[in-house]
Amino acid sequence: MTLRKNPKATYRTLAAGGSGVLLHLESGEYHGLNEIGCRIWELIDGERTADDIIEAIRAEVDDPPATLADDVTGFIDAMRERDLILAST
Amino acid sequence: MPVSELRFEYLRDGGGDRLEVIERDGEVEDPGGTLINEWTPIPEKRSWARLYDDGGRYRLWIDGSGSFYIDPRTPSVELPTGLESTVKREERLWGIPALLCFLGRADHPLHAAAVEVDGEAILLAAPGYSGKTTLAAGFAAAGYRVLSEDVSCLRPSSPPTMVPGPAMLRIRRDVADRLELPGASEVAGGDDRVHYSLDRASRGDCRPLPIRAFVLLRLADSGISLERVPVTNALRELWPLSFRLPTLEDRARCFQGVTALADAVPVWNLHRPFRLDLLGDVVQKIVADA
Numbered sequence: 001m002t003l004r005k006n007p008k009a010t011y012r013t014l015a016a017g018g019s020g021v022l023l024h025l026e027s028g029e030y031h032g033l034n035e036i037g038c039r040i041w042e043l044i045d046g047e048r049t050a051d052d053i054i055e056a057i058r059a060e061v062d063d064p065p066a067t068l069a070d071d072v073t074g075f076i077d078a079m080r081e082r083d084l085i086l087a088s089t
Numbered sequence: 090m091p092v093s094e095l096r097f098e099y100l101r102d103g104g105g106d107r108l109e110v111i112e113r114d115g116e117v118e119d120p121g122g123t124l125i126n127e128w129t130p131i132p133e134k135r136s137w138a139r140l141y142d143d144g145g146r147y148r149l150w151i152d153g154s155g156s157f158y159i160d161p162r163t164p165s166v167e168l169p170t171g172l173e174s175t176v177k178r179e180e181r182l183w184g185i186p187a188l189l190c191f192l193g194r195a196d197h198p199l200h201a202a203a204v205e206v207d208g209e210a211i212l213l214a215a216p217g218y219s220g221k222t223t224l225a226a227g228f229a230a231a232g233y234r235v236l237s238e239d240v241s242c243l244r245p246s247s248p249p250t251m252v253p254g255p256a257m258l259r260i261r262r263d264v265a266d267r268l269e270l271p272g273a274s275e276v277a278g279g280d281d282r283v284h285y286s287l288d289r290a291s292r293g294d295c296r297p298l299p300i301r302a303f304v305l306l307r308l309a310d311s312g313i314s315l316e317r318v319p320v321t322n323a324l325r326e327l328w329p330l331s332f333r334l335p336t337l338e339d340r341a342r343c344f345q346g347v348t349a350l351a352d353a354v355p356v357w358n359l360h361r362p363f364r365l366d367l368l369g370d371v372v373q374k375i376v377a378d379a
Contacts, residue, residue: 010341012348014320021324023344025337030328032321 001087003053003076004046009084011041022084031082036061040075044085050076095168098176098276098286099183099255103294108190109165110182116156116169120148125335133281134218140185142334149185154178159186161193176277176284183255188240188332192339196252197243197346198332201303203236203251204228205293206376209301210236210251212243214330219306220363226260227368230268233376234293240332243300245349250297256287267365302355302379303327309360313367313374316358323356324348355379 005011006024013020018035033041036057043053054072058064065071079085091097093110122141130137130152137152149157154177155169166186168178188198201214202225213221222238229235237254244250258273265283272288305318305326318326324347333343357379361371 008337010344012345012352014348015352016320019321021321021348023340025340025344028328028340030321030325 002047002049003044004086004088005041005044006084006086013038024082024084027083029082031084037075040072046088096175097179099179099257101253101256101292101295103296105252105295106194107164108187109163111165111167112170113156113158113167114170117148117158120156122146122148138185147186147189151181154181157181157186159189161190164190164193166190174277179255180257180259180277180284183257184240187242187254191242192332192334192342195342197245197343197350199241199243199327199350200239200330200332201241202238203241203254205234205236205298206301208298210241210298211301211375211379212241212251212303213306214303214327215306216330221306222258222260223264223365224306224368224371226258226264226268226270227372229258229270229273229287231369231372232271233372234291235287236298243346243350244297245346245353247353249300249350249353251300252297253293253295256289256292258285258287259283260285264365268368300350300354302357303351304357304359304375304379307358307360309362311362313359313361313371315374315378316360318356318358320351320356323351326356327351 008025009022010025011020011022018038020033020038022031022033040053043056050073054069057072058068091108091110095110122143124139125142126140128135128138139150141148145162147159154173158167166182168182191198199214201212202221203210203212204225213224215221225235225238235258236251238258242252242254259282261281262283270285272290273285275283276286277284327347331343331347333339
């Protein structure tokens with residue numbers, strides 16, 4: 001199942017610390033993202049699956065934690081619950 | 090800058106973007122348009138009003154005033170005749186009609202007063218009836234230039250700037266009785282406020298100023314303090330104070346604007362008791378530390 005950004009979500013990177021913010025345009029809810037969260041958002045391109053994103057993050061992070069897969073999956077699930085990303089079969 | 094044969098009380102010197110302002114006698118028959126917002130009346134504080142979108146042109150109907158026809162693309166505003174004083178009508182012009190024209194040129198309207206300190210703008214941001222106009226009056230009494238008193242026009246440029254608004258201050262009667270505003274003249278009243286036109290000799294022009302800080306007004310039991318607000322928290326505060334149309338497109342525009350502003354300009358929480366005798370101390374605190 002590939003993942004894509006909901007067109008009703010808009011994103012902006014912030015100047016300091018590699019963080020960013022997401023806004024759901026219909027609900028008006030703001031979500032702050034840390035550096036890893038921003039990178040996951042960038043990797044969601046309509047072609048990658050959750051497993052693809054986990055492996056991409058693993059390749060980019062120095063000394064990835066053992067919980068990396070669970071952490072990324074949990075983050076993606078949370079974004080789906082908030083209707084920020086959508087899944088395509 | 091209005092291009093018009095009408096007389097205006099609150100203009101500043103100099104040029105600026107052109108805005109055509111004319112009078113319209115009577116309402117348009119069958120005006121059309123989709124209702125996009127309604128403000129319910131609050132006695133003594135807010136009139137009943139409705140805003141209609143007619144495909145990029147807008148009609149703002151205000152109870153007791155009539156209809157304003159706004160075209161941000163020209164830009165132009167047609168004012169109703171006959172029901173209100175010219176001063177009151179001008180104040181209406183610098184409200185929603187002007188805000189719609191700001192959006193038309195990609196500026197960012199924010200519910201904030203603004204004052205000039207050392208050549209820069211400090212925005213005093215808060216919802217209605219939170220003391221921002223009183224605080225702006227405190228700055229005026231201390232000799233600072235008031236740039237706007239209720240809504241400010243911001244440019245998310247690099248660096249962000251603020252375009253001075255109408256040279257007016259509408260302050261509570263008890264505040265007006267306690268403060269002296271050098272050179273200001275009372276031009277209207279009759280509601281719970283005294284309406285001042287700021288001193289013509291010192292109101293200055295409308296060249297944009299760089300923004301030094303946003304100051305969010307908070308109520309405290311005692312003491313006056315400033316604390317820096319992280320960017321993500323600042324966004325949550327500035328978002329509801331940002332004027333926007335109820336469309337996805339304009340929400341996206343507003344989001345990009347408010348994020349750019351909060352990311353580039355320091356934001357402070359100002360905690361202070363809402364006491365007139367401390368107004369001078371609050372002004373000094375902001376000037377020194379914000």
